[in-house]
Every structure is written in C-alpha cells, then in structure tokens.
Amino acid sequence: MKLGVGMDVGTMNLVAARSTEVGTDFSRIRDAFLDVPLVSKKLLRLSGVDFIERDDELLILGDTAMETAAVFGREARRPLKAGLVSPSEIDSIEVLGFLLQKVLGPPVEDGEYCYFSVPAAPVDEPDRDVIYHKRVFEKIICDMGYEAIPSNEAMAIIYACCAEERFTGLSFSFGSGMTNVAMSLNAIECLSFSVARGGDWIDHGAAKSLGATQAKMCSIKEKGMDLMNPTTREEEALSFYYKELISYALDYVLIEFNKIRSQFNLNEPLPIIVSGGTSKAGSFLDFFKAVFERKRRKFPFEVSEIRAAEDPLNAVAQGLLVQARQEYI
Numbered sequence: 001m002k003l004g005v006g007m008d009v010g011t012m013n014l015v016a017a018r019s020t021e022v023g024t025d026f027s028r029i030r031d032a033f034l035d036v037p038l039v040s041k042k043l044l045r046l047s048g049v050d051f052i053e054r055d056d057e058l059l060i061l062g063d064t065a066m067e068t069a070a071v072f073g074r075e076a077r078r079p080l081k082a083g084l085v086s087p088s089e090i091d092s093i094e095v096l097g098f099l100l101q102k103v104l105g106p107p108v109e110d111g112e113y114c115y116f117s118v119p120a121a122p123v124d125e126p127d128r129d130v131i132y133h134k135r136v137f138e139k140i141i142c143d144m145g146y147e148a149i150p151s152n153e154a155m156a157i158i159y160a161c162c163a164e165e166r167f168t169g170l171s172f173s174f175g176s177g178m179t180n181v182a183m184s185l186n187a188i189e190c191l192s193f194s195v196a197r198g199g200d201w202i203d204h205g206a207a208k209s210l211g212a213t214q215a216k217m218c219s220i221k222e223k224g225m226d227l228m229n230p231t232t233r234e235e236e237a238l239s240f241y242y243k244e245l246i247s248y249a250l251d252y253v254l255i256e257f258n259k260i261r262s263q264f265n266l267n268e269p270l271p272i273i274v275s276g277g278t279s280k281a282g283s284f285l286d287f288f289k290a291v292f293e294r295k296r297r298k299f300p301f302e303v304s305e306i307r308a309a310e311d312p313l314n315a316v317a318q319g320l321l322v323q324a325r326q327e328y329i
Helices: 038-047 062-070 094-106 131-143 155-163 199-210 214-223 232-264 283-294 314-328
Strands: 005-010 013-020 024-030 035-036 051-053 055-062 111-116 145-153 169-174 179-185 187-194 270-276 303-308
Touching: 005 094, 005 155, 005 314, 013 314, 024 062, 024 094, 024 303, 024 314, 035 062, 051 131, 055 062, 055 094, 062 214, 094 131, 111 131, 111 155, 111 314, 131 145, 145 155, 145 199, 145 314, 155 169, 155 179, 155 187, 155 270, 155 314, 169 232, 179 232, 187 232, 199 232, 214 232, 232 283, 270 283
Parallel strands: 005 111, 111 145, 169 270, 270 303
Antiparallel strands: 005 013, 013 024, 035 055, 051 055, 169 179, 179 187
16 A cells, blocks of 8 residues: 545545555545434444444434435534534534544554645635634544645645646536635646535525425435436526536636736636536536636636546545655655
C-alpha cells in the first residue's frame, strides 16, 4: 500500500481514496444516521448493520439510515448540514468520528498524510465561516494518527481532472450541502468560493412545493431521472430546482471573477469541469450546457469545453490523493 490518503468530507458521502499497486482504492459511507428503539439491537446485529448504542436508543449509520428513513417516511439525521458540521445535532461529533473510523481506517504508518476536503466560505451567506468545521475534522483525523491537511474541495477536482491542461480550468463541485467553485491557472488557485445551495436545497425546495418529504425527493433523484425529460410531477419539480441551482452558481462566477479580473490576462479559453454527487442525475451535463448557453455571451472569459468528471462521486477524493502523494515524492 502506497502512503498518502485523500478524504472527501461531503454532506452526503464520506469518500476515502488510497493508491494501490493496481490503481486507486475508494471506500465510501453515507453521511447519515437514524435513531431507533433499543429493542431493535438483536435484529440489527443479525443484519450486520452499522450502529452506535446509546443509553436508551440505537443510532443506525450510513446507507441503511437513509433507506430506513425513506421506508418509514422519516428524515434521516445528518451530522453535516449545508456543507458544515451541523450545529443542531448534538451527536454530530461522535457520529462523524465513528464514520471516519469506518471509511478511513488506521494510517499505514504513524503521521501518514491525509488531505481532507473543506469548502470555501459561502459568498451568499457571509456570516457563516468554515473554521470550526475545518478544525473539527482536523482533530478527528489527527487523533486517528494521521497528519491532517485541509484542502479546497473544488481545487481537488482540478487536480483529478485537468492534468492534460496543466491543471488549468474552472471546476464546479455540486455537493449536497454546498456548490463549490474554483478557478486554477497552472495549478495555482486564482478564485474559489461556494454558494450555500446544493442537492439538499434541491430536495427541500421540491419537497416543500409538492408537500412531500425531503427523503422521498432524494430517493426519486437517486433512483434515476432524466433532467432533460422529467416524466412525473416530482421529477419536474426537481428539474426546476436543478436549473435554478446551476443558474445561481454561474451568476456568482460572473460576480466573483469581476472582482479579480484585472489581476489576470487569460489568453486561452478554459475548460469547465462539473462534478459532485448532485451532478449524477441523468443528462446533467447536457442540462448544465443548456443553462450555460443562455449565459455564454455575458461570461467573463472564453470556455473551451464543458465536461463531466469521469467519476463524480470520487473525483474530490482522487484529487486530494494526488496532493497527498506529492508529500512522498
């Protein structure tokens, strides 16, 4: 096993990436939990489900928590909310520690470098900061025996997907809690920000519009839908919110780039790379391109192409691993 690990800390998924002799090994766990009565303990043990035992309840973890919540019309509890550690969940730190133990495991050697993702500060909610979030994960990962290094989420996509362009491009990481954006020129970060909207915002808005639960809308989205051809009221509502999210993120690129445009002389068009779990919806790339084309004339620089990350769920972890591996070269 080669040294160095990338750890994508997402609102919906935690994904770890390690290099092996034959490629990259990814491990994932859903970032969710659900409280159930203590009497369910024997059945949970029988089924092999991951859970934490408390004084008067059990906390089911991971994918099983989401599946159980959808079946019983409940909302799974989330240790992260809107991209950051949830202030309303008193169990967040304990649950996050357990989830990271499951997905990351112990270091190969003491002090092994672990690059973990942190979002950029949300420009549309300036009162929120990422300092507490960053330090919580730094402490958890360091306590596991790693040397923990925080790294920008959207820049990780550049490292994973833009080697042929010498790590130059504009990346969008459409996550559950936030959408992160970064622009890089020759591996140098020139612009990074986030907006406090993502997949959860889509699910919440669509659910509220139709009087459904957020868990149900998330389930519909993940079972597979075509954004270019919605076939039900639920899918149509989801597509409306997808369109609004993409338009919102593109508008902020214009706003934020205009603040720094005098610092750069962009001679070549840049590629746009879209990634993140929220981008896994059917026809997302075509949908994104259609929204972008309506804004292309006003865009502040030329775009050479728009493409999707080959592996959108794992791209951030892969880019973080690229950075961690540099520590051993």
